[in-house]
Amino acid sequence: MAFKRPFGVWDSPLTPKRMARQLRLSDIQISRSGAYAVWLENRSSQGVLVAAPTGGGAPMDLTAEHSVRARVGYGGGDFTVGSDAVFFVSEARLWKKPLGPGVPVPITEKSDWAISSPTLSPDERWIVYVYSNGQEDGLAAVDSNGDLWPQKLTAEYDFFMQPTFDPSGQELAFVAWNHPNMPWDNTELLTVPIVAQEDHLKVGTLVKIAGGDGLVFQPTYSPDGRYLAFVHEVGNWSQVMVQDRATLNIRQMTSDEAEYAPPAWAQGERSLAWMADSQSLAVIRSQEGVAKCQVLNMTSGTAHDVSYPEATYWEQVDASPTEHLIAAIVSGDVLTPRAIVTTPDGASRVLGYTSTNDIATQYMSRSKSVVWTSQGTTVYGLYYAPVNPQYVSDGLPPLVVLVHGGPTGHVPAAYSGQAQFFTSRGYAVLAVNYRGSTGYGREYRKALEARWGIFDVEDAVSGAQFCVEQGWVNGSQLVIMGGSAGGYTVLKTLVDHPGVFKAGVCLFGVSNLFTLAAETHKFESRYLDSMLGPLPQARTIYHDRSPIFHAKAIRDALAVFQGDEDVVVPRNQADTLVEILQQNGVPHIYEVYPGEGHGWRGAETIERFYTSLYHFLVQYVIYG
Secondary structure: OOEEOOOOOOOOOOOHHHHHHOOEEEEEEEOOOOOEEEEEEEEOOEEEEEEEEOOOOOOEEOOOOOOOOOOOOOOEOOEEEOOOEEEEEEOOEEEEEEOOOOOOEEOOOOOOOEEEEEEEOOOOOEEEEEEEOOOOEEEEEEEOOOOOOOEEEEOOOOEEEEEEEOOOOOEEEEEEEOOOOOOOOOOEEEEEEEEEOOOOEEEOOOEEEEEOOOOEEEEEEOOOOOEEEEEEEEOOEEEEEEEEOOOOOEEEOOOOOOEOOOOOOOEOOOOEEEOOOOOEEEEEEEEOOEEEEEEEEOOOOOEEEEOOOOOOEEEEEEEOOOOOOEEEEEEEOOEEEEEEEEOOOOOEEEEEEOOOOOOOHHHOOOOEEEEEEEOOEEEEEEEEOOOOOOEEOOOOOOEEEEEOOOOOOOOOOOOOHHHHHHHOOOOEEEEEEOOOOOOOOHHHHHOOOOOOOOHHHHHHHHHHHHHHHOOOOOOOOEEEEEEOHHHHHHHHHHHHOOOOOOEEEEEOOOOOHHHHHHHOOHHHOOHHHHHOOOOOOOHHHHHHHOHHHHHHHOOOEEEEEEEOOOOOOOOHHHHHHHHHHHHHOOOEEEEEEOOOEOEOOOHHHHHHHHHHHHHHHHHHHHOO
16 A cells, blocks of 8 residues: 655655665676675775675675775776676775785885775786876885885876786786876877896886777787777767787777767776686677676677676676686666676676665566756756555656766666665756767767856756656756766756756765966866866856856855865865855755765765755655
């Protein structure tokens, strides 16, 4: 029997406490022996490495007393796995831990230099990694036992990622780029000869393989050393390329309208993995938010889909060096994230679940891909209808428009606890992949250049209006919500279109573009050159599009949430905004979370956030 209750106040099994306790899976790799899979679970603010035999057996925690987390840029590239040990980053140091009994031991001394993306040489004697002190980035090396001092290899570019050895150990490949580019703009794939000496690695001359005209992503050598695979933007789409290392000829393996690489916001991201036979390559193919795994045959060039029930999003693919086995993290609308190993024909086994795995699918909403027209241009999004078998309501539901961060990013068809938090309470949700989002080709991604604060705002507003026109939602109960760059869009929308949304929710959002350019971390310090224009030439644009200078126009209720230790969008951006809201009598709440940065990690913070968010929306949207 269903109970009658207004939309927005349905009881949901996705309580704030449950949202806070859910695990987040961020990476999985198979050991060089093929015997173990190792994955990273983020449990509240602690990152824990877990291992399980690939052939079956109970999982075991490897790093109970250490929090595994690399901190170059936005993080990622937290660990790598050898034959019988895992090497990981914790507290700005490299550590080594046996895959069996034994405690972690440090390889490097603690310093102010952040490190990430460790990669082992084939003989497992050396580790090469990315380092950064916020001013200089480069590649360094250290012996895997920590007997020697680390050695700088190269710092010829502003940024580095994805270093990898060839099977001989005599060459290193990596991706690098310079300001003002971001990692999806004019990156380069380079190789460098390596000669191992008794106490150091001797480095030769850098050789450019590809790039300089778009995205290049994840070089990876075939196990037999014959091929070097990578992703390169060709025309409008990122495609899989393979270079024959003997002839140096490069063959394009894919040519469809899909993306084979994500925007590399973080270190350690992977969408390619060679199978053990060196004759096939596991890839992740993304199209309109759906990411699936395929196996490409080197001889025929044909692709074979790897299936997993209900999975619409694959990430962090890896492959066993000893058998035909693939590891990945998979999820879907009603499939909570899980770490799996599978054969190419789909014979799979789950290694680890998130803690939300016990929510019945009848409480979950399936997304529907939708398109609408904004200023004459097609825009994409995912729509979720409210779902909860225990309740019925009169009329039409309120709508939450979710605006993703980046802005160079996208909302995928992956499991979204945030969307389900709303839909199970009686809200509809529209996740907007506005112009500038990835996954729809280079032209769509680049459409936001010089138009940030215009097209994203127009697309969020037109998306909400589209849902109203379809008769799906209540046009007088619209909410817009976003974090970081999405928070900027929230604020800019409330400034430019007061009264369209009944409330806004801004998480660590940008309010002052001048201070963002001056104070943000090195990785994004020139990002605004493309999104708005270089300073000082574009100072009028920065002023016109900074919500802080026009905040008096905001009159809709606003919830502002901020991390006290955010170095990407510092707290002063939110403090100044809230002062204006107070002066103008705008209904609002403001919460600052100690110890949190650009996003929430602590369980107590997450629980408090969702509790406050729920009550804010009930007060100002449902009953306001």
